[in-house]
Amino acid sequence: MTTRTRATSPGALPAAAAPPRRRRTRGFLILGALAAAVLLAAVLSVMVGARPVPPAGVWQALWSPSGTDADVIVRELRLPRTALGLLAGLALGLAGALMQGHTRNPLADPGLLGVTQGAAFAMVLSIVVFRLGSVYGYIWFGLAGALIASAAVFALGLAGGGRAGPTPVTLALAGAAVSAFLHALTSTVVLLDKQAMDVFRFWQLGSLAGRDAAVAGQVLPFVAAGTLLALANAPGLNALALGEDVARSLGRNVALTRFTGIAAITLLTGAAVAACGSLAFVGLIVPHLARALSGPDHRRLLPYSGLIGAALLLAADVTGRVVAHPGELEAGVVLALLGAPFFVALIRRTRSVHL
């Protein structure tokens, strides 16, 4: 493919390095196809379930609800769940691409900054202290834990990296160390407290099921802010891919670029993880899929990753409802069982784009 052999265009010079018209057309085509896939997954996600609703019923429920069962199901149960899946998938896909770009490590997932484990620890603590039945009533604890943990990782990465801002290696290692530390604390609490264990094992799996209808609205501002920051980060990330020294000589503020990226990762992952549990696999796998379409240019990679993430999570959720009808299988399990073999096959087929 042409995009793979093309050299990375430094985002600092967008006008001079603009791709030829043919490549731009191809980019729009891919973007359109991905958006269509997201739309299809969203429509299916509203229609399919324990009680299927035909397209006509969905249409009626959306525009002229009359209080029938189908209307209630669509408006009260399916739509909030679809919205949550869209937001969480978009957030995790974007965060994964940012994380892998910033650490230049294909193993980096959005949880690497300690975000996932910070949220987990805060939630488990809140269960023990306040004796809650469900974690999801306390989404704010998760969000706060995620923010604190990632701030700590960033501070440590900064301290390890020196004046120029955190380097990929210090960031990755500091993240791994803090995550392991927090995970150990969470495991201790869970082992000592059986009620926390009972809630935690479901949180760990990740799912879109049974969330309060208000959750999607609660996380929306965080995801929106994170998405804007992420897209604004793309040109800087392109320059950083050439190495920090080159990026600096191109006029990039390296520390600012890193800070923007990490703020975006924290907002996106914190919101998704607090709402849906540990679904980190989306963020790990999606950027590799997107990179096969986009090549190394983050200005394409980021939007593709977000769309693929949303489509993949919704599709996994729908599949989980179909295969275990009338019950359902958690989206996290479906993602791993279907997504991972596909991912492995893709890696074997293509010459992967190295970071």
Next chain:
Amino acid sequence: MTHPPLSPAVRRRALRAGGLSVLPRPRAIAVTVIGLALLLLLTGLHLRLGDIPMSLAEVTRAVLGGGTGGERLVITELRLPRALTGILVGAALGVSGAITQAIARNPLAGPDILGVTSGAGLAVVALTVAGGAAHGGPGGTLAAVGIPLIALAGGLAGALLVYGLAWRRGLDGYRLVLVGVGVVAVFTNLKFWLLTAGDVNDATRAMVWISGSLNARGYEHVVPVAAALAVILPVTLTGGRVLGALRLGDDTVRGLGVRLDLARGSLLLCAVLLASVATAAAGPIAFVALAAPQIALRLAGVAQPPLVVSAITGAVLTTAADLAARTAAPVELPVGIVTAVLGAPYLIYLLIRTRRTRGGT
């Protein structure tokens, strides 16, 4: 452009004997000696612990064959196996991690990436949940014999799957790591799913094993790990020269006359065997394989995770963690939890102190 002054390592004379030459590194040797001394001290402290408290002098006497019969029994039959399991498992994980990180050229790549830990974890959770509530819980023979065996089988099967899927006209470090990510994700999610599908009591019991524990270990756990280390460690040490060259890139290594796929394949096999045997003995002790090589390379001041220092670091970390696991909390914690609590802050401290480490992999 002027060249930087030659580093001491370059100016130092190599020791030569026939066709072999060794470059002595004083700092690595010092770290090794200090590490061994620390390990001895920690083991002594470890052996004192238990229902019958003993002084360090009594412990030393009993280990050397003196003391009363009761003391000897307590020390050599009950406490020494546990301490030895910790030391050997830590060393095996340290070496395994050093090899994997060198081959993948990635500080985040441990034997976990090769599917060993998650394969073993999945197999054990499946056994616990399936044979749990229905058969009165895995106790007695099933726990003593069945779990290590099934863990070993699961670990090897996981590694075989990753290796087989990653092999495509040769082995590429990058592809290996990515395939590992995919396979590990499947195993981990299946494991979590089994935990939610089962009874909460079984889930808690399985959680103890998958956190890694050195509780109630006997010589039947020590012997396999010791044998594996005795055979594999010398092999990897001779292969260590290739590991050093791997940092320079595949083509350079080939240019140096190394049969790359053969060398890489056999080194990976060593890493997998060490990690599988260690996991079978003590459960997946988290973080040792990741942290020990990274701590070791910073302590020894070299560019590549050094094998011997990694082994000693792993052993010290695991023993210290087991010591803390038995004394710190009111109930005894699984050692795998404490390794992270001890190892993570130390790794972070080293990261901050050696802030001039160059980034960019």
